[in-house]
Each structure stands twice: as structure tokens, then as C-alpha cells.
Amino acid sequence: SIPEPQREAWKKHQVQGFTDKDGFEKEVVRHVETTLARSLFNCDEGAAYSATSLAFRDRLITEWNKTQQRQTTADTKRVYYLSLEFLMGRALDNAMLNVGLKDVARGGIDELGFRIEDIIEQEHDAALGNGGLGRLAACFLDSLASLNYPAWGYGLRYRYGIFKQEIINGYQVEVPDYWLDFNPWEFPRHDVTVDIQFYGNVRKSQDDNGKTVCHWEGGEIVTAVAYDMPIPGYATPSTNNLRLWSSKASSGEFDFQKFNNGDYESSVADQQRAETISAVLYPNDNLDRGKELRLKQQYFWVAASLYDIVRRFKKSKRAWREFPDQVAIQLNDTHPTLAVVELQRILVDIEGLEWDEAWNIVTSTFGYTNHTVLPEALEKWPVGLMQHLLPRHLQIIYDINLFFLQSVEKKFPNDRDILTSVSIIEESQPKMVRMAYLAIVGSHKVNGVAELHSDLIQTTIFKDFVKIFGTDKFTNVTNGITPRRWLHQANPRLSELIASKTSGHEFLKDLTQLNKLELSIDDAAFRKEWAEIKYANKVRLTKYIKKTLDVNVNPAALFDVQVKRIHEYKRQQLNIFGVIHRYLALKAMSPEERKKQLPRVSIFGGKAAPGYWMAKQIIHLINNVGAVVNKDPDIGDLLKVIYLEDYNVSKAEMIVPASDLSEHISTAGTEASGTSNMKFVLNGGLIIGTCDGANIEITREIGQENIFLFGTLSEDVEDLRHAHTYGSHTVDADLNKVFDAIQSGTFGEPNDFGAMVAAVRDHGDYYLVSDDFQSYIDTQKMVDNEYRNQDEWVRKCIRSVARMGFFSSDRCINEYAEGIWNVEPLAIK
Ligand code: Z15
Numbered sequence: 001s002i003p004e005p006q007r008e009a010w011k012k013h014q015v016q017g018f019t020d021k022d023g024f025e026k027e028v029v030r031h032v033e034t035t036l037a038r039s040l041f042n043c044d045e046g047a048a049y050s051a052t053s054l055a056f057r058d059r060l061i062t063e064w065n066k067t068q069q070r071q072t073t074a075d076t077k078r079v080y081y082l083s084l085e086f087l088m089g090r091a092l093d094n095a096m097l098n099v100g101l102k103d104v105a106r107g108g109i110d111e112l113g114f115r116i117e118d119i120i121e122q123e124h125d126a127a128l129g130n131g132g133l134g135r136l137a138a139c140f141l142d143s144l145a146s147l148n149y150p151a152w153g154y155g156l157r158y159r160y161g162i163f164k165q166e167i168i169n170g171y172q173v174e175v176p177d178y179w180l181d182f183n184p185w186e187f188p189r190h191d192v193t194v195d196i197q198f199y200g201n202v203r204k205s206q207d208d209n210g211k212t213v214c215h216w217e218g219g220e221i222v223t224a225v226a227y228d229m230p231i232p233g234y235a236t237p238s239t240n241n242l243r244l245w246s247s248k249a250s251s252g253e254f255d256f257q258k259f260n261n262g263d264y265e266s267s268v269a270d271q272q273r274a275e276t277i278s279a280v281l282y283p284n285d286n287l288d289r290g291k292e293l294r295l296k297q298q299y300f301w302v303a304a305s306l307y308d309i310v311r312r313f314k315k316s317k318r319a320w321r322e323f324p325d326q327v328a329i330q331l332n333d334t335h336p337t338l339a340v341v342e343l344q345r346i347l348v349d350i351e352g353l354e355w356d357e358a359w360n361i362v363t364s365t366f367g368y369t370n371h372t373v374l375p376e377a378l379e380k381w382p383v384g385l386m387q388h389l390l391p392r393h394l395q396i397i398y399d400i401n402l403f404f405l406q407s408v409e410k411k412f413p414n415d416r417d418i419l420t421s422v423s424i425i426e427e428s429q430p431k432m433v434r435m436a437y438l439a440i441v442g443s444h445k446v447n448g449v450a451e452l453h454s455d456l457i458q459t460t461i462f463k464d465f466v467k468i469f470g471t472d473k474f475t476n477v478t479n480g481i482t483p484r485r486w487l488h489q490a491n492p493r494l495s496e497l498i499a500s501k502t503s504g505h506e507f508l509k510d511l512t513q514l515n516k517l518e519l520s521i522d523d524a525a526f527r528k529e530w531a532e533i534k535y536a537n538k539v540r541l542t543k544y545i546k547k548t549l550d551v552n553v554n555p556a557a558l559f560d561v562q563v564k565r566i567h568e569y570k571r572q573q574l575n576i577f578g579v580i581h582r583y584l585a586l587k588a589m590s591p592e593e594r595k596k597q598l599p600r601v602s603i604f605g606g607k608a609a610p611g612y613w614m615a616k617q618i619i620h621l622i623n624n625v626g627a628v629v630n631k632d633p634d635i636g637d638l639l640k641v642i643y644l645e646d647y648n649v650s651k652a653e654m655i656v657p658a659s660d661l662s663e664h665i666s667t668a669g670t671e672a673s674g675t676s677n678m679k680f681v682l683n684g685g686l687i688i689g690t691c692d693g694a695n696i697e698i699t700r701e702i703g704q705e706n707i708f709l710f711g712t713l714s715e716d717v718e719d720l721r722h723a724h725t726y727g728s729h730t731v732d733a734d735l736n737k738v739f740d741a742i743q744s745g746t747f748g749e750p751n752d753f754g755a756m757v758a759a760v761r762d763h764g765d766y767y768l769v770s771d772d773f774q775s776y777i778d779t780q781k782m783v784d785n786e787y788r789n790q791d792e793w794v795r796k797c798i799r800s801v802a803r804m805g806f807f808s809s810d811r812c813i814n815e816y817a818e819g820i821w822n823v824e825p826l827a828i829k
Pocket of ligand 1: 130131132133135136146285286333370372377449479672673674675693
């Protein structure tokens, strides 16, 4: 740092961020004319977006610096959120709103000759995630900063985020998402690098005291380079950091030697191989594919992050046993579980701590969040692969397992079954490392993400661990969403209306204040304004549908939305079968009868994993149904079926506020929480859903009269599945009519959908579509009837919004902070 006498000059020139329109414009023009080397003669919307973002980035980074200084001086405990996915979406609108300068920017952009909405639309989504898990991490970052927690996110800087989805002839086509061409929101830190080792072997030696020391030697080195993204809190100067690691070839002697030997091509190939590690996000949601490169990504990211965390801790010159007082690390799913092993390795092999002391530190540091009970999503890695890639880590895993099983044996003598069932190593062919078990053994707390889900993990997949560790180690933290992005940003008019009926914008920092809305429920002018806002949001979506799909939809129709990843457990097939049933019923009616029906628009959106064949069939069927229904003159406005291409965070910000009804209809017990359910209700839409995930808690909060629940309960799922397979399984007449229509070619080549129909009719109907079909149809009829009474419908919406305070990610983060991390916010003077 700079010596005292020279600091005066620094202080004198300290950057003061703009606070008014003039200051903002000056910064924009400066960036256009210098950073971008353009002028008023060739500043298009893209350049105006870049310059505006750079102006805000400069502001954020000065606050970021101060925040880091504050945290270093305070020297308190920090939280590190390790996630392979951060589904951030756009940054500009969020930055403008969080620092409270959107109106200033609007005025400035206007004077410079642009519209702020057009400028915002220029930004490419940062789509470093698949779905709910990645978006949750992004909401958490917003809450951590807004609540002034000293917290860092750590992830990978993928060159390609989640693919862009195109729908061509009704089929999904994947296009690479190269998003880094110009990204004003990241700061490359070429001076912050970590060398990461792979492969090689382990040599043992004795130290002076006769203690065995392990040395991991040889193999190859890849360098991790840090890229930082500032995360501004809402209405606070706190600006936290998201650090993403990018891989590149290490600049060690090895390459130089090749280069000097004239082996230029092979040294370029090495370079590319190294860069492959952070090249692409794996596009699977709720599925483990066990690819070697994925394991490399995990270790690369975890090792770089831990090195960084340990380096920061060491600066404080504290004793190792104080590590857990300074550091809390949260494992977002099992993807970062190698961090447990890596920290143990650092402490034992490098820092020379005794095993037990090190293990105490490790388990006090980590917390593990489970996000699924689906067996196909639970990560396992072949022992052989682990041995090859990370030989020392495999040894440590075996030792962790040995000591763990010894403790189990003490507690349950002569119980061989429990030993096999909880062993971190599955004795299969080939042997596998069970990552969830490793995460449980290596953490002091394990949480699920909604009450039902947390109960289920304790009674099913992890029940033996509850016997061993007791119930205190297992807990629930129900998910939440940030009201800044999902209300204030996505639905500005509703946010203003709510502000006018509550204590201004305080609800954005304390969402429970929404309850004040109930006092205005009998105010007719308020309800009218409420309904008008919903209608305007629907008109906006209507225009978007016209522009992108050239389909005319009636904005007064009931907008029924299901947007999420396509998965059999989420049951988009139940929805589209229901749509077909509605279509057949309309077709069978007389014209007079049809006139009495309620118009509906069924809106779908979501990506299928590229290798998930059945999910792609579902997309195809939805599109084929749309192609028939939308141009059927008998139907007109009564039913439209829309597939919105390339569903992502920024599209969600437009779609969610435009829904009347959204569908959250997973087979009971399969959706751990769901978070879009919360977003839709917060924006004044009602829900049709199963008794699953957070739907249950939403019902408890808003009242069962304000939600359309249907279907099998989770406790009955197993018996029904069993009955389908071993008893007789029949499908009711209504669903059979749907199948007959599909198989008679009404919606295109019937063979295309044979497997989808057979999965329900002939192959055990694992997701209970047939069991829930009738109650789904009946419940949709109730929806129609209730929607006819618009006054009552609007009241239900308002009441629901008023009771959604619990689902803020601020509440959720405070629960983690108190119950798991033991960290406190940093007071700002
Ligand atoms: C994912 O998006 C979720 C769980 C997973 O295990 C994986 Cl790999 C990806 C989702 C859950 O399906 C969803 O119910 C939950 O709301 C979300 O995580 C956040 O907890």
C-alpha cells in the first residue's frame, strides 16, 4: 500500500460516483468517446448500452472497494457460497434500481437520444445456470448484499452458458451461447491466479518426528484466473463479489520447453485443452451424467476457491482452529463436495495438522444444501476415475469413510446393513463415490429447500444418517426469491402501486410489509388499478407473441402459463394432455355452447437437456398441438397454445407478471421446492398445483381458498407406483380419448408420440399422469368458473400477494446466517 505522505494525492483524487443526470451523461459520453472510441455520429443502441453499463460499473466498483475494505477492517466471519451455477440474467436494470439511480439514468439516456427500455434490452443474459438451482444462487447473492452480509460467491466463468433454444418445425434445436464478446460487468484479475494440479501420483515420506507425510506429485497443471462481478445490494452501499474462475494453460516451464523444441502446435493444443475446463456449462438439470470433464470442472473450481479463501484467512495470522470462526462455506448441492476433501488435504498434507484436528475444522466450516431426491440426480463418481484424476483425494475419501464407518460401528455394533447403506463408497461394479454421503459426513448442517422436501430427505434417502447423527444436523430452509428483481424490476407498475398502499418501498427490504395491502382490498379504485396493471402486462406479452410467433392472442383471455425446464417429473405432458382434452371438448360443442366458454391461452416455455429424448418429444407435441389448434376456425380465441422460444431470466421478467394462472404440477414428492411458484404469486397470479415442494407452504401462507390444489399426495405415490406395476393399471376414458386423438394423427405423425403415450398407458406411468388427470381437469374447470368472477379473482390475487412476505430470499438468507453459518451483517456507519 501507498506510504502515508503520498496518500494525500490519492485522497484528493478519489473517484466520486455520479449522483445526478448531468454527472451520468458526462460519464456516458466519456465512455462512448474514449473506452469505446466512438462518437455521437456512430453511437448506436449497443454502444449506448455499453457506455451506460460502464458508467454504472464504475460506480459499483468504487463501492465494491469500500465494501471489501470495510470487511477486511472489521475482520469478521465471511460466507462463501460455492455454486456451479449462477443464473444472473441481466445486470444493468438491476444495478440501476439497486443503487437507486434508474430515474436519473432514464432522464440522461433520454437527453442523449435513446429510450431506457431499448438500452436495457440490448444486454445479453448472463445464463451460467440451468434452472431453479442456479437462479436461487443469484437471488441469494442479491439478498446477501442487500442485507450487508460479508459474503462471496464462487463459480466458474463458462465461455458458453446454457444453450440458446430455437424451435424449428416444432423441434428444439440448441445453439451455443457465446456471451463474453463484450461483458462490461466483469473485471479480469490477471494478477489473481491459482495453479491447479490434476493426475500424477502420491509419494509418502517420513518427517523428522517419524510422521508419514503425503506428497501429491507430477501430473499436469492448469491455471485458474479470477474474474470478478460486483453484486450491488438494494438501498445500501454494500457491494459484494462474485468470483468466477476461468481456466488457461499454466505458463510453467513445461510449455516453454515444448515451444523451444519447435513443438508449437502441440503447445497450442495444450493451451486449448486447458481452456476446455471452463468452456461450457453442462446443460442438465436434475440429472448426473458422470462425465470426466465435469469432475475436472468441479475440482478446478473448488481448489481455486479454497486456495483463495485460505489465502485470505492466512492474512489474518490466526491459529487454524479459528478457521471456522472466520469462514463459513455453503455447498450448493453436491457439485462442490470435493471442497471437503481439498480442505482436509490442505490442512493435513500442506499445513501439517493432525487428522482429527483438521477434520474438526473441516466439518465445522461446511454446510450442505440438498436440492433433490430424484435418484438420477444424485451424484456418484467411479472410484477409478477419481483415482486417476485426483489420486490423493481418493485416499483421503477412503480415510474419511474408514473413520466414519468405525464411528458408526461403535454406535451400532454388529449392524452390517447400516454400514453398507451409509458407506461413502458404494460397493458396486464399478465402485462409486457417493457425493451426497460425503457432503453429509463433511458438514455440520444439511438442509433441504422446503418443508416437505426436508422431511422427505430425513425419512427416505438420508434416513440412516439421521439415525447416526441425530435430527439436529438436519434442518429446513425454505427457498425464497428476491423481490427486487421479481417485483420491483419485473413489474414496476405493480411495485409503485404497492408502494402507494404500504409504507413506500419499504416492502422491498421487508417483504412482510405486503400484509398492509389487505387493508385496501375493499378499495374499488385500487382493485381497478390492480386489474389494469395485470392487463397491461398481458398486452405486452400479447405483442411479444405476435412479433415472435405471428399468433394473435386475446389479452382478455385467461393466460395459463407453465414455464420451467422440461422434465417428466414436472409433467408438462399432463398439461398438454389437458389442453388436448379441452380442444376435443370444444370441438364437440355446438357453436352456441362454444360461445359460453372462457377463452384461454396456454403458454409453455422451457429448455430440454439436449440428451433428454422424452423431454424433446414433449416440446414437439406441444408445438404440434399449437399448430393445429391455433389455426382451427372452430376454436378462434377460445384456445391458443403458445410455445415461447428460449425461456430465460429476462424472458421470465416479462412472462411472470403477465400470468393469470401458472402451473406447478409435479408428481408429489419430486419437486424439492420450486421457486417460480413464488414469483408468479408475488406478481398477482394464481396457481394450479400439486401438494409438492413450496406449494404446500404457499398454501399455508395465502390460504387454501386462494390456490387450486389437486392430485395425489406424496405419501400415496409409492403405493400407486407399485400398483401400476404389479396390479392392473387402467387409464380413464377422458385420457384415453386424448391418446386416441394423438394416435389417430390429429397432431402429426402419431409414431412421434408413441413412447409418450406408452409411458403412461403401458409402462407403469411412473409420474402418475393417469392418476392425477381427472382431478387436474376438474380443477381446471373450477379455474374457468372462478375466473368469470373477475372481482373475486382480483381480490384473491391481492390477498395472495399480501401474504407472500415469507418467501423473500432475505428471510431465507437470514435463516442460513443464524442457523447454519453463524454470521452477522456488517453494520455500515
Ligand atoms: C435444480 O435446478 C434443482 C435441483 C437439483 O438437484 C438440480 Cl441438479 C438442479 C432445483 C429443484 O429441482 C427445485 O425444486 C428447487 O426449487 C431448486 O433446485 C432450488 O432449490
